[in-house]
Amino acid sequence: DAGVTQSPTHLIKTRGQHVTLRCSPISGHKSVSWYQQVLGQGPQFIFQYYEKEERGRGNFPDRFSARQFPNYSSELNVNALLLGDSALYLCASSVGTSDKSETQYFGPGTRLLVL
């Protein structure tokens, strides 16, 4: 079975631009979470979506937004890019119960470089 897939794998943008990252969860999983991992640090939680509704949000500015589609895939959008947005963006999928013990399975990530 296919794991979590993300596209694109790499992206280069300039300051002020907008970017859209995409994620497809594991088949049968209904929940998608997004994390930002700056070089040398652990991942930071951005959003969780379940059944197209936002279930949780981390401490990120409103420039960051996301949505989930009926097929459970998801997009992360970042507006007005800053140099500090350069990072590895990880998508994770989980079954989607309300159980906080649910394991999240991660995709390979999208490496974003903002110049």
Next chain:
Amino acid sequence: AQKVTQAQTEISVVEKEDVTLDCVYETRDTTYYLFWYKQPPSGELVFLIRRNSFDEQNEISGRYSWNFQKSTSSFNFTITASQVVDSAVYFCALSEDGAAGNKLTFGGGTRVLVKP
């Protein structure tokens, strides 16, 4: 607020040596969940183990073992007889019952380098 600390930033060992990674967490919740993930150079986080706060049994899976001690808020990970393929960054993470969504709070990671 929840917090996960991995004090060791990098550990270097020679193949076949044992290596122990420390993880200390802080939480106000009485029910919480602890995870370990491995991140090889490719970047993808690979799930290794999940442990519930009410289950303090230690666990062994092949060359991997985990020691959960609630009294010291620690969830340490040992690789026995390390191999070159174990070279990666390892992250400890915490999920709390009281949090919105199933947010994972990660530590800063420990880079393990296993030399042949």
